[in-house]
Amino acid sequence: AQRVTQPEKLLSVFKGAPVELKCNYSYSGSPELFWYVQYSRQRLQLLLRHISRESIKGFTADLNKGETSFHLKKPFAQEEDSAMYYCALTRNSGGYQKVTFGTGTKLQVIP
Amino acid sequence: EAGVAQSPRYKIIEKRQSVAFWCNPISGHATLYWYQQILGQGPKLLIQFQNNGVVDDSQLPKDRFSAERLKGVDSTLKIQPAKLEDSAVYLCASSQHHGGQRTYNEQFFGPGTRLTVL
Numbered sequence: 053a054q055r056v057t058q059p060e061k062l063l064s065v066f067k068g069a070p071v072e073l074k075c076n077y078s079y080s081g082s083p084e085l086f087w088y089v090q091y092s093r094q095r096l097q098l099l100l101r102h103i104s105r106e107s108i109k110g111f112t113a114d115l116n117k118g119e120t121s122f123h124l125k126k127p128f129a130q131e132e133d134s135a136m137y138y139c140a141l142t143r144n145s146g147g148y149q150k151v152t153f154g155t156g157t158k159l160q161v162i163p
Numbered sequence: 164e165a166g167v168a169q170s171p172r173y174k175i176i177e178k179r180q181s182v183a184f185w186c187n188p189i190s191g192h193a194t195l196y197w198y199q200q201i202l203g204q205g206p207k208l209l210i211q212f213q214n215n216g217v218v219d220d221s222q223l224p225k226d227r228f229s230a231e232r233l234k235g236v237d238s239t240l241k242i243q244p245a246k247l248e249d250s251a252v253y254l255c256a257s258s259q260h261h262g263g264q265r266t267y268n269e270q271f272f273g274p275g276t277r278l279t280v281l
Contacts, residue, residue: 061203084267095166096206096254096272103267138205142267148218149194149258149267153205 056154075139085122167273181243188257
């Protein structure tokens with residue numbers, strides 16, 4: 053079975069400080085990992101995926117298979133980064149995508 | 164393009180009553196998902212459709228929950244009878260079918276329906 057763990061329910065940082073949102077997973081196969089974000093009064097939306105190796109809104113995430121982690125990082129937090137962040141894992145099951153979400157971390161950026 | 168539509172946005176019912184939610188996915192998206200998100204938790208997949216067929220309903224409480232996508236477009240999720248623990252936000256999402264390839268297709272989410280069971 054696959055599992056996604058986000059150990060922090062709430063993370064508060066000051067504007068300009070570095071941010072690291074933790075995500076650990078358990079899955080015996082080759083996972084695909086993602087970060088979704090939900091800003092206040094907006095829909096859940098994809099932020100980034102590990103296979104793209106891209107930086108979105110200054111955020112990056114590296115898949116560490118040895119530590120089974122996919123932490124989300126940003127060097128300098130902005131107030132507009134305040135939101136709920138969900139780590140998700142997907143695997144191919146019978147030709148279909150099976151997605152598991154973590155419990156989410158609320159990021160609060162203090163001005 | 165228009166996003167995923169859901170209705171109603173809010174619903175308050177008493178336990179043992181019935182309720183139905185509606186979802187219209189993005190045009191052309193073959194895959195449709197229903198999630199339950201209880202306060203403080205992440206979205207939990209209830210059921211996944213590929214066109215009008217069910218591909219995963221392993222976490223759907225089938226004694227009270229049902230869902231259909233008869234024409235492979237819009238979908239309804241029903242709860243009958245509702246329990247207090249069904250209070251949650253019900254999210255609908257859609258994606259293009261990835262055709263068995265490893266590349267993940269982004270899920271697009273609707274605004275959700277907030278259900279309160281009293």
